[in-house]
Amino acid sequence: MGCGDEKLKRPWWISASAVIPVLVVGVLVVVPIYNLVKMIIALPTSGIFSIGVLASLGIILFQTLTIATLTAVGAVLAGLPLSYILARYSVKHRKFIQALVLTPFVLPTVVTGIAIKGLVGSAVSQGLWLILIGHVYVNLAVVVRIVTPVWEAMDQRFIYAARSLGASGWRLTRTIVWPLIRSAVWRAYGIVFVFGASSLGLVLILGDGRWQTFEVAILRQISVLVNFQIAAVFAVVQLLLVLIVLGITSRRRVVARAARHGVHDRKPLTKSVAARVALYVYVIALIIPLLWLVKTSVTLDGSVGFSAWISVLTENEILESISVDNVFMTTLKVAALTAVISMLVGGAAAMTTLGSRLTANLGKTGFVTLGISSVTLGLALLVTVTRPPFEFDRSLWLIAVTHSLVALPLVMAQVQPLLQSVDARLLTAAASLGAHPFAAYKTAYGKVARTSLLSAASVSAAVSLGEFGAASFLGGYDQPTLAVTILRVLSKPSEYSLAFAAALSVMLAAMTLLVSLGFDSVSESEHRKVRHD
Amino acid sequence: MKKLFLVATAIVLAGCSSQTANPQPSDSPGGTVTVIAHDSFVMTDQQINDFKAATGITIELIQAGDAGTMVSSAILTAGSPSADVMFGIDNTLSAKAVNSGVFEPYESQASGTFKSEFQNLTAGGHLTPVDFGDVCVNFDKKFFAANSLAVPTSLADLTSKQYSGLLVTQDPGTSSPGLAFLLATIATFGDEWPTYWEQLRANNVKVAGSWSDAYFSDFTAGGGNGAYPLVVSYATSPAAEAVYAETELSEVGTGSMTAGCFRQIEFAGILRGSDNVAASRLVVDFLVSKEFQSSVAESMFVYPVRQDVALPDAFTRFAAEVRNPLSLPSEVIDVNLDAWLTAWDAVMKN
Numbered sequence A: 001m002g003c004g005d006e007k008l009k010r011p012w013w014i015s016a017s018a019v020i021p022v023l024v025v026g027v028l029v030v031v032p033i034y035n036l037v038k039m040i041i042a043l044p045t046s047g048i049f050s051i052g053v054l055a056s057l058g059i060i061l062f063q064t065l066t067i068a069t070l071t072a073v074g075a076v077l078a079g080l081p082l083s084y085i086l087a088r089y090s091v092k093h094r095k096f097i098q099a100l101v102l103t104p105f106v107l108p109t110v111v112t113g114i115a116i117k118g119l120v121g122s123a124v125s126q127g128l129w130l131i132l133i134g135h136v137y138v139n140l141a142v143v144v145r146i147v148t149p150v151w152e153a154m155d156q157r158f159i160y161a162a163r164s165l166g167a168s169g170w171r172l173t174r175t176i177v178w179p180l181i182r183s184a185v186w187r188a189y190g191i192v193f194v195f196g197a198s199s200l201g202l203v204l205i206l207g208d209g210r211w212q213t214f215e216v217a218i219l220r221q222i223s224v225l226v227n228f229q230i231a232a233v234f235a236v237v238q239l240l241l242v243l244i245v246l247g248i249t250s251r252r253r254v255v256a257r258a259a260r261h262g263v264h265d266r267k268p269l270t271k272s273v274a275a276r277v278a279l280y281v282y283v284i285a286l287i288i289p290l291l292w293l294v295k296t297s298v299t300l301d302g303s304v305g306f307s308a309w310i311s312v313l314t315e316n317e318i319l320e321s322i323s324v325d326n327v328f329m330t331t332l333k334v335a336a337l338t339a340v341i342s343m344l345v346g347g348a349a350a351m352t353t354l355g356s357r358l359t360a361n362l363g364k365t366g367f368v369t370l371g372i373s374s375v376t377l378g379l380a381l382l383v384t385v386t387r388p389p390f391e392f393d394r395s396l397w398l399i400a401v402t403h404s405l406v407a408l409p410l411v412m413a414q415v416q417p418l419l420q421s422v423d424a425r426l427l428t429a430a431a432s433l434g435a436h437p438f439a440a441y442k443t444a445y446g447k448v449a450r451t452s453l454l455s456a457a458s459v460s461a462a463v464s465l466g467e468f469g470a471a472s473f474l475g476g477y478d479q480p481t482l483a484v485t486i487l488r489v490l491s492k493p494s495e496y497s498l499a500f501a502a503a504l505s506v507m508l509a510a511m512t513l514l515v516s517l518g519f520d521s522v523s524e525s526e527h528r529k530v531r532h533d
Numbered sequence B: 001m002k003k004l005f006l007v008a009t010a011i012v013l014a015g016c017s018s019q020t021a022n023p024q025p026s027d028s029p030g031g032t033v034t035v036i037a038h039d040s041f042v043m044t045d046q047q048i049n050d051f052k053a054a055t056g057i058t059i060e061l062i063q064a065g066d067a068g069t070m071v072s073s074a075i076l077t078a079g080s081p082s083a084d085v086m087f088g089i090d091n092t093l094s095a096k097a098v099n100s101g102v103f104e105p106y107e108s109q110a111s112g113t114f115k116s117e118f119q120n121l122t123a124g125g126h127l128t129p130v131d132f133g134d135v136c137v138n139f140d141k142k143f144f145a146a147n148s149l150a151v152p153t154s155l156a157d158l159t160s161k162q163y164s165g166l167l168v169t170q171d172p173g174t175s176s177p178g179l180a181f182l183l184a185t186i187a188t189f190g191d192e193w194p195t196y197w198e199q200l201r202a203n204n205v206k207v208a209g210s211w212s213d214a215y216f217s218d219f220t221a222g223g224g225n226g227a228y229p230l231v232v233s234y235a236t237s238p239a240a241e242a243v244y245a246e247t248e249l250s251e252v253g254t255g256s257m258t259a260g261c262f263r264q265i266e267f268a269g270i271l272r273g274s275d276n277v278a279a280s281r282l283v284v285d286f287l288v289s290k291e292f293q294s295s296v297a298e299s300m301f302v303y304p305v306r307q308d309v310a311l312p313d314a315f316t317r318f319a320a321e322v323r324n325p326l327s328l329p330s331e332v333i334d335v336n337l338d339a340w341l342t343a344w345d346a347v348m349k350n
Helices: A012-016 A019-042 A051-088 A094-106 A109-120 A128-153 A157-164 A169-197 A201-206 A214-223 A228-249 A273-297 A307-313 A324-354 A357-370 A374-384 A396-420 A425-432 A437-466 A482-489 A495-531 B002-016 B045-055 B067-076 B094-099 B109-113 B141-146 B176-202 B211-218 B237-244 B277-287 B290-300 B313-318 B330-348
Strands: B031-037 B057-063 B085-090 B128-140 B167-170 B206-208 B230-234 B254-256 B262-271
Touching: A012 A324, A012 A357, A019 A228, A019 A324, A019 A357, A019 A374, A019 A396, A019 B067, A051 A094, A051 A128, A051 A169, A051 A214, A051 A228, A051 A273, A094 A128, A094 A273, A094 A437, A094 A495, A109 A128, A109 A201, A109 A273, A109 A482, A109 A495, A109 B211, A128 A169, A128 A201, A128 A273, A128 A396, A128 A437, A157 A169, A169 A228, A169 A357, A169 A396, A201 A214, A201 B211, A214 A228, A214 A374, A214 B067, A228 A357, A228 A374, A228 B067, A273 A495, A307 A324, A307 A495, A324 A357, A324 A396, A324 A437, A324 A482, A324 A495, A357 A396, A374 B067, A396 A437, A425 A437, A437 A482, A437 A495, A482 A495, B031 B067, B031 B277, B045 B057, B045 B277, B045 B290, B057 B277, B067 B085, B067 B094, B085 B094, B085 B277, B094 B330, B128 B141, B128 B176, B128 B277, B128 B290, B167 B176, B167 B211, B176 B211, B176 B230, B176 B262, B176 B330, B206 B211, B211 B230, B230 B237, B237 B254, B237 B313, B262 B277, B277 B290
Parallel strands: B031 B057, B031 B085, B167 B206, B167 B230
Antiparallel strands: B085 B262, B128 B230, B128 B254, B128 B262
């Protein structure tokens, strides 16, 4: 019986926080998609529901589910050990490793695909397994960023108590550790599943044409056949699949309340050879593709040449009307805007988990962007924001908002489990001592919210740095971001193009590291303030 | 936290200050014309400024992704379009778009200056051809010399045993050059084209998901660790190699087959429902003007349709001259494309 379970009267602003994600998602996703669907329905149909289409729908569904499940299982299995090590051992360069984990996630999939093919392609031939390797590599970040903080927040007194009662090893993990991290792991599983199911670039590059996801199928229908009716059917099925999966994996699970001043000791790394070895393996696996990119950026015509780097650091000649520092400035501006907007929108969306069932469910609309095919969303935005009555000025602001939408599910997935793990009795205690509701919430949740939001901001900035899809036309032709520029360079046939693209990718990876380290440093200093009061 | 708030506000204001101007609809030339194009389109700030100085018209560019997305958006919004002028619709999609009532009829006055084969190519008065290119098989000269192998000279050659496992093409469902190559085989072999592809498959052809993947990862001369010295690309790719090289090249390491090439023609058209038709006509004229046409070669690696425009040096020296390009009528492509892609999937993916 939880004697801390009497509910404090919920302040209006917790319930109202649901308005923000609903509004943002509504305006930027629901309205354009609705607009698109209206237009598609208005066109004469031409036998969309033929046997052929239904058969191919079944095949694509099977393939998507296979790729997504294997990806999610693989990413969780690969990510949990690293999360454990980062959470429970005192790792000297933890911030750097956290930042390094993000880089594969940020690099444009074309670049990651080419790098992985270059490194592993001779050992593993193109097809399902190479796709999975690529997917796990890219999605490791999702698992680590979501699970590690929750594992860190776990009060180890439960473990000490269980140990003193004789439990150890597997039993300890199953009965004590797992229930505490379960919700975060399921969240991560769900998100990686969805990323795997909507994968496009890596499937095209690392696959052999026999495996498709819905996103690939939609692209084929639109880019050559201009058959958007069938594309729309696929997009709807994709959305339903995603909603079902997210619904299953993000049910609010009861988590044992962790006391605020619990024990969060970290073991020294010297104590475990296995942990040290594992850490080295992870770091090497994460760094090698970056090293491949560096090598490619200085390889010209079979020998070492630095002209790609000279071009990157001075005026570049390949894209005459765009200067490289213009590209860098645009990219940084958009990433910064995205981080700010994400913290506001994501923070509000995450708060909904503290509200009533209705509020929490409304807040879940923030996850919806995971399920919308990016090809479809791009088309929907293209036909909506450029025409009255929804005409928006194209601007960096608009790109940043779209990027925040893409990052929103990740922000929510990072912040919500942490908010849920705070003991609500703190709230009642504060209130019963006479605190105004706002002050009570601030005392109970404020610091957890702050640190997790800052960490989520670095993920959003990272998402923004690497985003090139639906939003790229929203900013105007002469303001491309780095990811868009890399793609443009890779459309020019020349050995030089690859070196140049590799150099730009290294810069992008460096930016990601800096952004992530920056945010995490601020969040660390906030975190330290927590421990000392 | 206060500091963070101030920094955040500053960042937000910085974002605000780079908004683009709101287009003002106008009925007389002047005002703004929005041009929607695919991602490979290049128009420099210089050209936009020169045009504005000459006509008072501001060109705003929307890059809509690939050609399919661009045409999709136009068909969906036919009558109340997202832009005024569309550039980059090619002969594989033109029939579909014209039949969907996407365009406002307009024939540029400059068509008299086009090469003869382009003079009447207007899809019933709706489109103006602007540039063309040929999709051909490119080869890595070094590889063939090192292995004492003759370079293939026709599509049929590609199925012979000596070229087994040397060719990489792209999926016609996701790649424009991949599609063009498929159309080239259909134009050459007629109804027997699936047999040709069966032979290619038996000869270990590789199918990549996109052009950049094929060129940079699989092509031996693409800078990566490729193993395929034959790649489906453009007749102008060897010229591009010369232009983008870090030092002046006297010869290029790649060449292009001149047989079995498929011609891609890119058109521009005024979108029906545009509120600035008069200015849009001037923009279309600008795209086929001498000034713009003399830039298309170097910026987009395509050929201008005008015959009075000089080609850059790299083109005349390194780009292959394709005398008898293959092509298929747009209407035929429009009607059969779905069936062709399904048949291709059946041959190649089982």
